[in-house]
Amino acid sequence: MKRISLTFFTILFAFIAFSQDTILVKQICNHAIPFYRMVEVQNTHEYRSNIGITYIEEFDSDGNLKSTSFWIGATPVYKMILADENGQMTNVFNKRVGRFDLCHILNRIQNDPNLRNRDDVRISLGLYRWRTDTIYWRIGVGEWSRNYGMTAGGDVEILINPQSGREQKEYILTICASPTDAWFSLPRYEGGKEQMRIDLMNLMTIHPDSLQNMVVRVSFRITENGVMSDFRIGNPDVSDYLRNQIFDAMGRLPNNWRRSRFSHMMVLSPPPLLISVDDVVNSSQISEPVVEIEQTLHLKSISLIFRRFTP
Numbered sequence: 653m654k655r656i657s658l659t660f661f662t663i664l665f666a667f668i669a670f671s672q673d674t675i676l677v678k679q680i681c682n683h684a685i686p687f688y689r690m691v692e693v694q695n696t697h698e699y700r701s702n703i704g705i706t707y708i709e710e711f712d713s714d715g716n717l718k719s720t721s722f723w724i725g726a727t728p729v730y731k732m733i734l735a736d737e738n739g740q741m742t743n744v745f746n747k748r749v750g751r752f753d754l755c756h757i758l759n760r761i762q763n764d765p766n767l768r769n770r771d772d773v774r775i776s777l778g779l780y781r782w783r784t785d786t787i788y789w790r791i792g793v794g795e796w797s798r799n800y801g802m803t804a805g806g807d808v809e810i811l812i813n814p815q816s817g818r819e820q821k822e823y824i825l826t827i828c829a830s831p832t833d834a835w836f837s838l839p840r841y842e843g844g845k846e847q848m849r850i851d852l853m854n855l856m857t858i859h860p861d862s863l864q865n866m867v868v869r870v871s872f873r874i875t876e877n878g879v880m881s882d883f884r885i886g887n888p889d890v891s892d893y894l895r896n897q898i899f900d901a902m903g904r905l906p907n908n909w910r911r912s913r914f915s916h917m918m919v920l921s922p923p924p925l926l927i928s929v930d931d932v933v934n935s936s937q938i939s940e941p942v943v944e945i946e947q948t949l950h951l952k953s954i955s956l957i958f959r960r961f962t963p
Contacts, residue, residue: 675699678707680722680730681755683762691846693853704775705729705754710961717741719961722754724777726865726957727787729754734963745963749777749787750814757789757812767793789814839878839909839950848954851908855901862893863960870898871953878909886953898956 674686676699687699687707699707710719716739721732727749734743748754757775761767776790791810809822841848869886883902885895 676707678722680705681758683758691850693850694856702771703773708959708961721747721961723959724754724775726867726959727777728865728959729777732961732963734961743963749789752789752812752814752817756817757791760810760812761791767791786813786815788812839874839876839911842908842910845954847908848905849956851905852898852901852954852956855904856897858894858897858958860960860962862891863958865960866890866958868894868898868956868958869953870902870956871951872902873949873951874909875949876911878907878911880905881949894958 674688675690676687677684678687678699679685685701685703685705687701689700691698691700695711695713697709697711699709701707704724706723708719708721708723709717710721712718717735719732719734720741721728722730728747729749730747730753732745732747733741734745736742754775761773761775767773770793772793774792776792777787778790779787789812791812793808793810811820811822812818866887866889868890871882871884871886872880873882874880880902883899885898890898
């Protein structure tokens with residue numbers, strides 16, 4: 653009976669990805685979660701699922717497995733397993749987020765006929781706007797559900813309190829790119845935000861004791877030619893050590909920006925040169941007009957996820 657039940661859950665949670673191949677499957681609370689992509693970030697392998705869960709394998713300097721863990725953004729969920737002094741993965745630590753944890757959320761999706769067969773469901777964790785300091789589970793459904801639980805086009809976002817289990821639904825009619833965060837405007841980083849995040853993280857060497865689980869938002873300005881400047885960090889609780897690491901990585905980031913196809917430049921030309929018929933002008937006296945080009949500065953931002961692999 654247990655095998656039949658497990659197979660049933662496996663089928664229901666084989667979230668659809670038409671153009672992707674499953675590279676790893678992990679069991680979470682009797683639900684088989686497929687992972688479709690792996691990226692190397694510093695000394696870790698990050699496996700990504702379509703539903704928003706990240707499975708991470710951490711390695712030591714000799715390439716030995718040091719820990720495994722599951723994450724929603726910068727929050728550890730479900731469980732974390734650490735290697736003991738003999739290198740055996742035996743130290744298991746529970747990483748539940750409230751009484752109504754990830755298992756409850758997966759069961760909630762599985763038991764809802766409007767959710768379980770959709771391929772655009774994404775789980776995230778975050779504050780319920782400005783009204784409270786309570787962290788809420790978010791089940792985003794719709795075109796924008798893969799962007800940290802945001803929804804659009806009249807789809808739904810389900811908020812669940814991890815302590816009480818209380819639910820509420822919000823219907824969001826439209827969502828637009830913020831004019832102060834015009835990531836979708838050119839120039840664009842090759843590979844998008846995700847590749848830029850990976851490149852920046854791999855340029856940093858941060859001592860494990862200086863890490864904490866957090867998402868750091870970094871804003872910057874960039875010219876049409878990919879020259880970045882005016883780096884700013886939106887988090888007030890970032891240490892000077894981490895701030896310097898981020899700014900140093902931003903300064904050393906390769907120029908992998910794709911130049912804007914439609915360059916928004918202001919060309920300031922001098923008035924045309926007028927020569928009367930009575931004037932005799934030597935050709936050596938005529939020089940090319942000076943053209944000043946003022947490039948538009950695009951304001952963009954990137955969110956960097958920092959994780960600490962300790963109980």
